[in-house]
Amino acid sequence: MPTVRQGLKQLPKTQTDIDSIAKERNFVYYQLGVIYKEKFKEYELASTKLEQLLKNNPEEKLVLPTMYNLYKIYQITNSVKAEAMKNSISSQFPNSRYAQIINNTNPDIVSVNETPESEYNKWYKLYQDQQFTKVLENLDALINQFSGDEIVSKFELLKANTIGKLKGLEEYKKAMQNVADDYPNSEEGKKATEILTTQIPLLEKMEFNATDTKNWKILYKVSSLYSENAIAIEQKISKFITNEGHKTLSYSCDNYTEKESFITIHGINSEEYAKAIAKTLKEKYIIGEPEIVISNENYKVIQIRKNLETYTLPKKP
Secondary structure (H helix, E strand, O other): OOOHHHHHHOOOOOHHHHHHHHHHHHHHHHHHHHHHHHOOOOHHHHHHHHHHHHHOOOOHHHHHHHHHHHHHHHHHHOHHHHHHHHHHHHHHOOOOHHHHHHOOOOHHHOOHHHOHHHHHHHHHHHHHOOOHHHHHHHHHHHHHHOOOOOOHHHHHHHHHHHHHHHHOHHHHHHHHHHHHHHOOOOHHHHHHHHHHHHHHHHHHOOOOOOOOOOOEEEEEEEOOOOOHHHHHHHHHHHHHHHHHOOOOOEEEEEEOOOOOEEEEEEEEOOHHHHHHHHHHHHHOOOOOOOEEEEEHHHHHHHHHHOOHHHHOOOOOO
16 A cells, blocks of 8 residues: 555646646546536536536637537526526637527528538548548647537547558557547447457458469559659559550559558559569659559558558568
8 A cells, every 4th residue: 555655756746747637637527528418418517517627727729619518508507607608609709610600590591511510521521532641630620620519529530540541550549549438428439449349450460471362463652642753653554554455454543651652553463464564664664663563462461550661671582
């Protein structure tokens, strides 16, 4: 059992430590307030937590969503307080989305482009279009903007999935764990838990293999899919497929990391055929970038683990 002296040693000593503890406490109060309000409809408990939070000098990003959640609670429990909170939000944050919402008596007047759902749909569409870097660069700002809305857990899950596309398995696992921990009662939190327990263990077992396969790819690594070099490679591959009559071949532009992408040729049935195609592209179509010949299964591994360097290491004799 720890002594009094040992307990004193564990107390925060610096202002930074104290501020960090206060920040964590404030976020916990906010989470509890929202959970009591949204999940359990315990409006008295919710308002107590959120009212206390506002007294604790919270960081700026928590102030407005806390006030808005209190406004929604007061609409149910105390109309006088609701009107007072509405006036406070309108006067302190007149240009905010929350002020526009609470001051609009006709919900149809609010542009659909300003709703959390439409904003999420826009960024999810960009995710589906594989614009992962653009999505990841903007998600933190969106999460802060919509803090206090139920939509935040959907943005957080989208962020975790985007991290997986750009940063690999370990970062993907951490991001999913954060969603599972921070939003345990939401559908997104439950989905994250399911991914952690069923999908990620299977992904962690994936390794490079030398299994004979009839599905091979040729990769050309580029810094950006929009660079002059990438466009030139794409044009040469397209010309090669057309001129040489390779009807079974196709190509795609694939993300790899935030700073690297692939021009990928598909539809190749053997390693030898892939090497022959690469040779023709190098000698006849003057593609100067080194090619990477890889099986479809091993391509999945490098996309999941982001370990291309390991695959391209010289093979030991």
